[in-house]
Amino acid sequence: MTAPDATAPPVDLDARHLLCPLPVLRLRRALAALPPGARVALIATDPAAVLDVPHFCAQAGHALLAQTPLPDGARRYLVQRG
Numbered sequence: 912m913t914a915p916d917a918t919a920p921p922v923d924l925d926a927r928h929l930l931c932p933l934p935v936l937r938l939r940r941a942l943a944a945l946p947p948g949a950r951v952a953l954i955a956t957d958p959a960a961v962l963d964v965p966h967f968c969a970q971a972g973h974a975l976l977a978q979t980p981l982p983d984g985a986r987r988y989l990v991q992r993g
Contacts, residue, residue, distance in 0.1 A: 921950035927985055931959040935967045942973060942992045953988040954981065964988045 924941050926934035934955040941951050953964065961978070968975040972993035979987045 919950075921952040921989060924951055924953045926953055926955045926957070926960075928956055930957050931963060933957075934960050935963045938964065938967065938988075938990065939971070942971075942990065945992050947992050950976070950989060950991045953990065954985050955988065956983075956985045960986065960988070964990070 922941060922945065924937060926937050929937070934953060934957050938951060938953050941953075942949075945951070953960075955964070957963075964978075965975050967973075968990055974991040974993060975988060976991055977987075977989040979989075981987055
């Protein structure tokens with residue numbers, strides 16, 4: 912299997928208005944379907960995601976590349992599959 916193109920855009924995953932644990936469960940499912948090195952951009956409004964996403968990434972061996980607050984109150988998490 913070849914490594915994903917580092918310049919390829921991430922897979923977008925909109926989890927706005929979903930509550931814990933659904934944003935992380937959807938992120939886990941999306942990452943499982945991708946090859947190592949691929950990236951997913953999760954957008955979530957759940958306040959618990961600020962703790963849940965970094966914890967999930969650390970436990971599952973994925974890299975949390977960035978957390979960015981969005982104007983609508985959501986937060987964007989850029990995750991690279993480990």
